[in-house]
Amino acid sequence: MNFKTLALLSSFILAAVAIPRATTPLSVSTPASVETCKEVILKISGGTPPYTLTVNEGAPPHNEIENIIGPVASRTIIWGSVGILPGTSIVFQVTDSANALTSSAVLTVGGPGTHSVNASVCSDSELTRT
Numbered sequence: 863m864n865f866k867t868l869a870l871l872s873s874f875i876l877a878a879v880a881i882p883r884a885t886t887p888l889s890v891s892t893p894a895s896v897e898t899c900k901e902v903i904l905k906i907s908g909g910t911p912p913y914t915l916t917v918n919e920g921a922p923p924h925n926e927i928e929n930i931i932g933p934v935a936s937r938t939i940i941w942g943s944v945g946i947l948p949g950t951s952i953v954f955q956v957t958d959s960a961n962a963l964t965s966s967a968v969l970t971v972g973g974p975g976t977h978s979v980n981a982s983v984c985s986d987s988e989l990t991r992t
Contacts, residue, residue: 887908887909887964888958888963889908890906890954890965891966892904892954892966892967895969896946897948898948899942900973901941903938903939904940904941905937905939906956909959909960909962911933911935913956913957913959914932914956915930915932915939916930917930917941917946919953920951920953920968920969927946927952933959948971948972948973950970951970953969
């Protein structure tokens with residue numbers, strides 16, 4: 863291999879490395895239902911880690927109920943929906959390090975009980991994994 867061929871090959875390799883990679887759009891996947899006193903597994907795809915996750919009221923103006931976690935690099939987050947009143951509509955919102963924002967569909971918290979918002983009222987025996 864001569865010097866010109868090597869230089870040309872090196873240029874192609876450097877160009878390929880320098881090409882910005884397109885990130886896939888940020889999204890969050892949720893289970894079909896959410897119940898009070900049960901853990902919820904949320905899966906984040908796309909975007910640029912780390913991520914910040916909040917749970918907001920499902921109805922406008924979508925006030926924040928709880929800042930769940932963040933910033934984290936994990937794409938799978940387990941959240942215990944402890945203290946959210948059954949019947950409450952919620953939305954999970956994810957922000958990535960590039961300030962991209964996505965929200966889940968509106969979910970209604972199910973389950974028995976009279977728990978109040980932000981009250982840690984579920985005992986260890988009530989908190990279960992889904």
